[in-house]
Amino acid sequence: MTTRTPIMAGNWKMNLNHLEAIAHVQKLAFALADKDYEAVEVAVLPPFTDLRSVQTLVDGDKLKIKYGAQDLSAHDSGAYTGEISGAMLAKLKCTYVAVGHSERRQYHAETDEIVNAKVKAAYKHGLTPILCVGEELDVREAGNHVSHTLAQVEGGLKDLPAEQAESVVIAYEPVWAIGTGKVCGAEDAQEVCAAIRGKLAELYTQELADQVRIQYGGSVKSGNVAEIMAQADIDGALVGGASLDADEFVKIVRFRDQ
Numbered sequence: 001m002t003t004r005t006p007i008m009a010g011n012w013k014m015n016l017n018h019l020e021a022i023a024h025v026q027k028l029a030f031a032l033a034d035k036d037y038e039a040v041e042v043a044v045l046p047p048f049t050d051l052r053s054v055q056t057l058v059d060g061d062k063l064k065i066k067y068g069a070q071d072l073s074a075h076d077s078g079a080y081t082g083e084i085s086g087a088m089l090a091k092l093k094c095t096y097v098a099v100g101h102s103e104r105r106q107y108h109a110e111t112d113e114i115v116n117a118k119v120k121a122a123y124k125h126g127l128t129p130i131l132c133v134g135e136e137l138d139v140r141e142a143g144n145h146v147s148h149t150l151a152q153v154e155g156g157l158k159d160l161p162a163e164q165a166e167s168v169v170i171a172y173e174p175v176w177a178i179g180t181g182k183v184c185g186a187e188d189a190q191e192v193c194a195a196i197r198g199k200l201a202e203l204y205t206q207e208l209a210d211q212v213r214i215q216y217g218g219s220v221k222s223g224n225v226a227e228i229m230a231q232a233d234i235d236g237a238l239v240g241g242a243s244l245d246a247d248e249f250v251k252i253v254r255f256r257d258q
């Protein structure tokens with residue numbers, strides 16, 4: 001049986017400027033100890049404008065915290081005003097990049113085709129995508145959450161070779177639980193995460209499926225993280241609001257103590 005290292009990632013969304021980012025990462029670094037990093041991979045996903053500052057701090061102080069971006073362009077370079085390429089993120093030594101977050105799908109009309117192109121762009125530039133999937137409330141109420149989410153997984157990974165897919169991180173984030181305080185019940189989250197692992201086994205192999213880390217995201221806090229992490233197919237959390245409070249995020253990283 002594969003042992004998957006849990007991954008706790010803070011998606012800051014459009015919060016914290018580059019000066020606030022430095023202060024925030026310093027707080028995290030001060031609080032987190034080697035034993036935390038041995039047990040859990042810790043990552044932050046700041047806004048683009050913070051990345052250079054975070055890189056300088058992480059490099060300078062040799063911090064074990066990883067960082068990445070919240071999005072990337074599907075294109076390598078060129079006349080795409082406002083976009084940021086995977087190559088640019090790689091140059092900033094980003095490890096991760098979120099792809100297909102529901103806020104990108106909703107406000108920027110990102111389809112599974114676009115998300116798939118972005119996943120491929122991430123790998124092309126040596127970044128690990130955190131592929132975000134999850135259903136809206138009406139889909140859950142109609143009982144179609146599993147098939148909806150699996151279609152997003154399949155669409156996002158289309159034609160992706162196993163050598164790449166084996167390192168992908170998938171974040172199951174039911175849209176109705178994001179920023180609402182409504183957490184998906186741990187067993188309901190487990191149902192979908194287990195189905196995602198089953199889909200990976202179908203698309204690739206059971207061995208690959210057992211290796212991929214699947215996060216839950218949506219109103220994760222120190223008070224509910226332990227129950228979520230106790231589920232067999234949940235290997236971490238993608239944390240929005242609660243990641244903006246350093247003490248709270250540290251408690252989430254230390255989910256075993258909660």
Ligand SMILES: O=C(CO)COP(=O)(O)O
Binds near residue numbers: 181217
């Ligand atoms: O969207 C999320 C992380 O990507 C979840 O956000 P909240 O933790 O604020 O609900």
